[in-house]
Amino acid sequence: MTDVLDGPTDAGELVIPSVDVGPEGQAVGWRHRHLLDVDDLSIDDIDLVMRTADAMREVLARPIAKVPALRGWNVTVLFYEASTRTRVSFEVAAKNLSADVVNVAAATSSVTKGESLVDTVRTLEALGAQMLVMRHSVSGAPYLAAEVFGGSVLNGGDGWHAHPTQALLDLYTMRSRLGSVAGKKVVILGDVLHSRVARSNIWSLTAAGADLWLCGPSTLLRGFEAWARRGAGGVQARRFHVTSSVDDALRDADVVMALRIQRERMASGLLPSLREYAARYGLTAQRLTAAKPGALVMHPGPMNEGVEIAADVASGVQSVITDQVTNGVAIRMALLYLLAGAAK
């Protein structure tokens, strides 16, 4: 076992267990410099992320959940949208790896002075940023950042486009409960149209062989039917299902993931009232009985309890929503670790 950094480990701290490391110290098989979406990850890549996350779960279970893997690294967290869980998850993940974390919240920074994204990214790199975690309301913004940034860009959510760390933690959570998702019926329920979580999950879940179903009001599924028929990446074997029928979707499901309804979408006319949405698409205990016994209940958070998910379902025995959050830290530690290894 070798650390990704040459430096000595702190006394009393162990290095990360059970990740294979090559002669140059890099994690074997990881070749990506950035994590922009899951669509360009092979199933081997995904497996490596999952195995590395297993190692990170072991670290998190220690009395002192801290390893020196990224000691002295500068991880800059640049968020153009408000966030608690994703921002804190990356921050905790980086600190658990002993990195120095710099937070830049765009709303309270001179980014609001009208500086271009490219300038901001170049400036942060010149200030020492080696890993750039980024959330932006514009789809594709992290791709632009990756073009000019000399280190690694991690997409923490861009517009409606992608939220790759969320998709990876979702898959990790399913696997740790179900063993494998191949052939398992996984339902994503809700406002698919505006959801970067749904889009990234399409890539990873079809890659992993899940029987994926997207369900919601037809106005919130526009364009997904054609995608479903082509399959993810235009690959026939990676087709999935799209339906407005909650009954069809939930029947014998192994996993049901409810998506957040964003109240600001109401104004668009795409959604009925919140009350009507809850009545027709909300994940209630009654509806959940149509799924397999013990089917997993998931939600990317933050929840509107009583709207897209009933409070008793969210905190019920089938819910793994809290696991998702904890696994999110492990997944982000794994990704920071793998990307740092590739950068070296």
Added chain:
Amino acid sequence: MTDVLDGPTDAGELVIPSVDVGPEGQAVGWRHRHLLDVDDLSIDDIDLVMRTADAMREVLARPIAKVPALRGWNVTVLFYEASTRTRVSFEVAAKNLSADVVNVAAATSSVTKGESLVDTVRTLEALGAQMLVMRHSVSGAPYLAAEVFGGSVLNGGDGWHAHPTQALLDLYTMRSRLGSVAGKKVVILGDVLHSRVARSNIWSLTAAGADLWLCGPSTLLRGFEAWARRGAGGVQARRFHVTSSVDDALRDADVVMALRIQRERMASGLLPSLREYAARYGLTAQRLTAAKPGALVMHPGPMNEGVEIAADVASGVQSVITDQVTNGVAIRMALLYLLAGAAK
């Protein structure tokens, strides 16, 4: 001397001196998991906090004011109200104990997306929070948090209800100057009605045997006369005085603590103008002469100089306001240390 954590201490750093530690490494006698208010602290508990704070003052006096007691602990600071001194005080206290600190300011986080407090607390725990320092505008909010949080909750101020770390640092400051507060006349002057500082101080000062006087305009003392007659906790021995007469209150006082007048209260009609308030209840050098020579002047901050306290009094030789701030760091270090020991 043993550290609360099994891990090795950093080279060259000493562990905290002079706190008694039992065979399991816990601080002897501390049994509380949370610090929500001072009303359930026994006088022995309070004494233990004070003795531990003495040890922390020794740490603060070192060239490098840092000990490894909470190395690897995640202390999350969740503030729903703006604050400088309390937020920074907890942050510095936690860092002095080598903890990792995560700041979540509700105004700039997705907490504003309408996520419930319970969800936020559960999420922060799943993200790794082991100690949760919390300020909230709603009285009782930290109690709700403590019901669902698996670690320790420290109340950093909730509505008008309680501010226990402030009361403990106030008591510590008085004791370090006066030896003991038993039988000493302590006056709290100002807007008692809206003050969580006053409410928490009632519990700790009567427990410590002080001769406590609350003084202010009668509109800002409503309900306190009845409480004063019953005594804190309904205990006759812990009765205190309530008066609108500044003369009666200040006469031969050992300690005078002025409370902040919040300008936004003006609209409520409970207060006269600021000018009239200053004239009738402001702590001036002239008024202070009624107190004992050398009586201590205190204020929880931030001050409105010229309103509830005159600038020359605030910075005068009797003022211990700066001591309060420094002692606040020591008290919060002590509480984090004791709660961490109890959690183990």
Added chain:
Amino acid sequence: MTDVLDGPTDAGELVIPSVDVGPEGQAVGWRHRHLLDVDDLSIDDIDLVMRTADAMREVLARPIAKVPALRGWNVTVLFYEASTRTRVSFEVAAKNLSADVVNVAAATSSVTKGESLVDTVRTLEALGAQMLVMRHSVSGAPYLAAEVFGGSVLNGGDGWHAHPTQALLDLYTMRSRLGSVAGKKVVILGDVLHSRVARSNIWSLTAAGADLWLCGPSTLLRGFEAWARRGAGGVQARRFHVTSSVDDALRDADVVMALRIQRERMASGLLPSLREYAARYGLTAQRLTAAKPGALVMHPGPMNEGVEIAADVASGVQSVITDQVTNGVAIRMALLYLLAGAAK
């Protein structure tokens, strides 16, 4: 080589190379407790900052860009104005020296409750701040802070008055490219009137013997002609040039520094439209041909590309704008190090 702190260095970390250190561990020759402006720095002081920054550049080039020089020091960053680059630069500099950094953004803190600056500074000191980095919209605010603060105040920009770390990093950047600025023609182009960057640069560049030219619309040069004739500090040898002619300014220039046009100045009537400003004073590739071949292009950032500087010039081969940012970290590390040594 001895560290400024007595404490042991972390295993595997080296101390800062090549700064001369006296028998008491202090940097030889540095006598300032605060850094408020460059106007009271001697040329020897400036040379020492530059040499120390050279050492810090070596640290920044290491795999782990971290030294224990300020281990256990509390560096508090108090910003009353939004900022990304300066705030992050100080934060990274302090963390590279292993200091603990406390961020206080006035807009989101109780500073907005109306507490006076003096109270805030006293409170931060009582909370443990040993170095106070400060940005304020009011010229002179850091001088007031320095009067009451027991540690070191570093001015991170005050109103139109001064931005000393910017001037020092500008000079450092010029020197590292040109060897010396003595006799070199340096042009500062743009809104000189509202620029603290320009004001601080007048002091350091004339001290270093540069042939300094200020250029911009005459409405934005008011008062500078008289200053130019007197010379900086009233010293004849430190006179400089002021002109509204871009042709005169740029002819045979060695360095051209464009200043940010702040859009909010438009309302003042002092500026033509942005379009007209760009046409008449914007630094374009065409205009730059009047300067010496290979003349350096600089900008303090953030840039309005297409207004005061053309995009192709900003990212062209003559641009050292990114160097300025990186050198800014080295300069701030040097200053924190020197001030810490003087405090000891």
